Amino acid sequence: MDRILEHWYKDDDAEALVQGTQRLTRGEARQRLFQLGHALRGQGLEPGDGVGLFLANRVESVLVQLAVHLIGCRVVFLPPEPGPGELAALVEQSRARAVVTDPLFAERAADAAGRSVHAPVLLSLGPGAPQCPDLLALADQCPAERPANVPAPGPDEAVTVLYTGGTLGRPKLAAHSHLLYAALVDLADETTMAGSAPGEEAERVLAATLLTHGSGHLMAVQALVTGSVLVVLPDFEAGAALTVLREERITTTMFVPPMLYALLDHPECEPGLLPALKRVFVGGAATSPSRLQQAVDVLGPVLGQGYGQSEALGIAVFGADDLASEGARRPELWRSCGRPIPDVEVEIRGDDGAEALPCGEVGEVYVRGGTVMLGYYEDPQRTAAALHEGWLRTGDVGYLDAEGYLYLVDRAKDIIVTGSTSDNVYSRVLEDFLLTLPGVRNAAALGVPDEEYGEAVQIFLATAEGADVDPAAVGAAVTAELGELYTPRKTVLLDRLPTTKVGKVDKKALRATWVDGTQKVS
Known part of the structure; x- marks a missing residue:
């Protein structure tokens, strides 16, 4: 935090944060950061408390993350992909004392907070969330000086918690200290x-x-x-x-x-x-x-x-x-x-x-x-x-x-174990080769159940508009370059591959939607 403020105390009129027409100078960003820190403190938060952040990509989202650390609290990132049950478990397991939500996510945030026995305070990062205090409006009424009396975190104290998957009711939360x-x-x-x-x-x-x-x-x-x-x-x-x-x-x-x-x-x-x-x-x-x-x-x-x-x-x-x-x-x-x-x-x-x-x-x-x-x-x-x-x-x-x-x-979980000798097919090696083929814009390889070999290779290709991609020719090219072990049993051509909220190819969605190259009927 001090390293950031070293820059924000210099040249007050220089730009610091930009989003579209919203442009904050270093002086404005610094003052807004301090006001948000006081506003969070005003909700009863104390050093060491967890604050869940369920936020979209906005300038204010950057500032509120910094403000949580500024007052010695623990940032708990709440990404948008978990379903209601896992999101509620994430809030509960992280022991969040407060949840700051983007107004767009307010309904989901309220549901998750309502299921927690810790009963976290719910705050909205802007207007538009009924029965939810507007943190930005609260900050407008706060002083623009740095909050005082904030103890330094210990080397084994979690200051940032990142969601990294898990299962319903038991998410995995990677906790980091200030050493990160x-x-x-x-x-x-x-x-x-x-x-x-x-x-x-x-x-x-x-x-x-x-x-x-x-x-x-x-x-x-x-x-x-x-x-x-x-x-x-x-x-x-x-x-x-x-x-x-x-x-x-x-x-x-x-x-x-x-x-x-x-x-x-x-x-x-x-x-x-x-x-x-x-x-x-x-x-x-x-x-x-x-x-x-x-x-x-x-x-x-x-x-x-x-x-x-x-x-x-x-x-x-x-x-x-x-x-x-x-x-x-x-x-x-x-x-x-x-x-x-x-x-x-x-x-x-x-x-x-x-x-x-x-x-x-x-x-x-x-x-x-x-x-x-x-x-x-x-x-x-x-x-x-x-x-x-x-x-x-x-x-x-x-x-x-x-x-x-x-x-x-x-x-490790994406390795496809197949063939008469149960050898490893590395999906990345296969995907890298597929992306060298004409007309292929993106590719994903999965292992699907196979009675004879345990798993069989199945590939999904996002093809360029107007491209004539022949699955048989693709399979022959794979065999010639990588060997028979990598030969796909099924090839699915799609306009695009599904992606997660982070922008990665969503192999879970592919696996859930397709079986043996045939789309499931929902």
């Missing part, structure tokens, strides 16, 4: 997001993914601690995103792969369209090397990759400059997600998790360092399963090369 933010500040200083030099125009960073998810939160924090202007994109649509990138002279942003693919497929996305753009980080899911190379052809040498998860927001990174130079030297590096970030260790371990495997051998990715969570909040059993002597089992499968570059081949 120290690590993210160091990462921003080590990378090309270190901010602008004195006398230069400030960097302009676009938050395009959800602010209540790890990727959006990471991008926002790194922008603010470097004194960059943070531009918030309310909803992602390729044409609108291109307009914002161009008109706001965005220098840095981050996309999940389907977002990047949608931009590249937009008819207005042509070389030279975005001259201010310096860095586009891609992460959140596996990215096709062929699509990365296409992005470089269109956007220039601005592509970098990052790898992290809710349990460890930063693990490895490949900066744009490094990827451009090293990728030319070693083309296979386009499949890598880079080297571990400073002060983070990565090992590849076998099934028993006891020892690190040699370079080049595939196993589960283990991580240790400042970005790793304290554990799953209020869930010692699953914490014990995920953490051992400081090492996090990521659930991702990959390998390290001799130079320390990390390559991911799959999520």
Whole structure:
């Protein structure tokens, strides 16, 4: 927080936060932050209390996140994808004393808060939520000085809690201490997001993914601690995103792969369209090397990759400059997600998790360092399963090369075990190849039940408009390149693949809707 305020106390009239026509200067953002802090305190919140944030992408959402930390409370991110039962369980398990909701989500927030035995206070981030106090209106009546007497959090105290899936009634909540933010500040200083030099125009960073998810939160924090202007994109649509990138002279942003693919497929996305753009980080899911190379052809040498998860927001990174130079030297590096970030260790371990495997051998990715969570909040059993002597089992499968570059081949749960010898089919390897085929815009591979082999490979392809994609030819190409084990039993052609609220391909939705290549009848 102090690092952000160092910038916001300088040059009061410089831009700090932007969303469409809403433009806050550093002075205005600072004063608004302090007012929100006082308004939250006025609801009886004390240091250490949890505050659930059920928010859309808005400038005010950034400020209220900061305000919760400013008064020593714990941020609990409530993303929009869980159903009513799991959302209520998330509020309950996180012990949220208050829930701040966007007016658009007020009905769902009220239902979740109403089911909690802790009876959290419900606040609306703006007007339009009946019988729910408007936090912004309350803030208007509060002083614009920094709230005093806020104790510093301890090293083992959870200050931020991120939802990372789970089951009805028992969500998984990754809890992080303030050490996470120290690590993210160091990462921003080590990378090309270190901010602008004195006398230069400030960097302009676009938050395009959800602010209540790890990727959006990471991008926002790194922008603010470097004194960059943070531009918030309310909803992602390729044409609108291109307009914002161009008109706001965005220098840095981050996309999940389907977002990047949608931009590249937009008819207005042509070389030279975005001259201010310096860095586009891609992460959140596996990215096709062929699509990365296409992005470089269109956007220039601005592509970098990052790898992290809710349990460890930063693990490895490949900066744009490094990827451009090293990728030319070693083309296979386009499949890598880079080297571990400073002060983070990565090992590849076998099934028993006891020892690190040699370079080049595939196993589960283990991580240790400042970005790793304290554990799953209020869930010692699953914490014990995920953490051992400081090492996090990521659930991702990959390998390290001799130079320390990390390559991911799959999520452990997405590996398809098939064939007469029950061998592994790595869905990412298959999806990367499918995206090199003409007419294929996006691809997903799943294992479906098979009486003979346990699982069979089934693929889903989003095809370009007017493209004539022959499933038989696709299958033959897969067999020729990857072998018979990877040959799909079924191929489903779609106009587009379903995505989650974060923009990732929604394999759960594909699995729930399709069986053996045939859409279920609801």
